[in-house]
């Protein structure tokens with residue numbers, strides 16, 4: 001599928017512009033179906049966007065928020081994506097949204113992924129909005145180069161759901177939605193900032209193996225057009 005590039009002057013304009021696009025899509029879904037869903041990423045990039053989105057005037061009581069991926073750590077852990085979303089997105093107007101975590105205190109990450117797959121199935125598919133990030137190693141979601149279950153995660157034939165992933169550079173064991181869960185979102189966004197990430201994207205757009213830069217799976221095989229939001 002095709003990709004479109006949306007360029008903003010700076011990080012603040014990027015956060016506000018993306019919040020406008022995302023809130024408009026959520027409002028349209030609420031208008032059409034009485035409900036809306038969004039899966040967001042963690043990391044350092046989305047904080048300002050989360051804060052901007054949290055102030056948008058939509059009927060948040062009808063919105064379900066979940067995560068594209070998560071570390072197998074409780075929300076109190078400083079590296080938890082749940083913790084990041086709770087502190088920055090589930091605030092202000094968006095406090096009224098329903099949040100479905102991927103982490104749960106199961107004995108193993110595999111058990112946690114199975115429980116998360118069951119709970120998020122209630123959201124329905126496809127997601128109205130998915131906001132992906134990208135690491136400087138070309139990972140997106142928790143599709144890490146040399147990840148233990150990378151081939152399964154990015155295979156379009158792997159069913160929707162949450163699986164585990166371990167990889168050098170990932171830190172903790174990860175819980176991640178599979179490619180098939182994310183690629184057909186009503187609004188599919190890649191949110192990146194800085195010249196370094198632009199260079200990584202340019203490398204990913206060149207020929208090469210998807211397992212070396214897993215963002216290539218989204219660039220090449222997503223059925224929804226990928227909307228790339230970027231600022232220097």
Ligand SMILES: O=C1O[C@H](COP(=O)(O)O)[C@@H](O)[C@H](O)[C@H]1O
Pocket residue numbers: 040041042043044045046068069070081132133134135136140141142
């Ligand atoms: O590990 C992760 O990193 C990516 C990108 O993070 P950033 O700090 O470079 O913005 C993120 O998309 C993913 O959700 C997260 O788990």
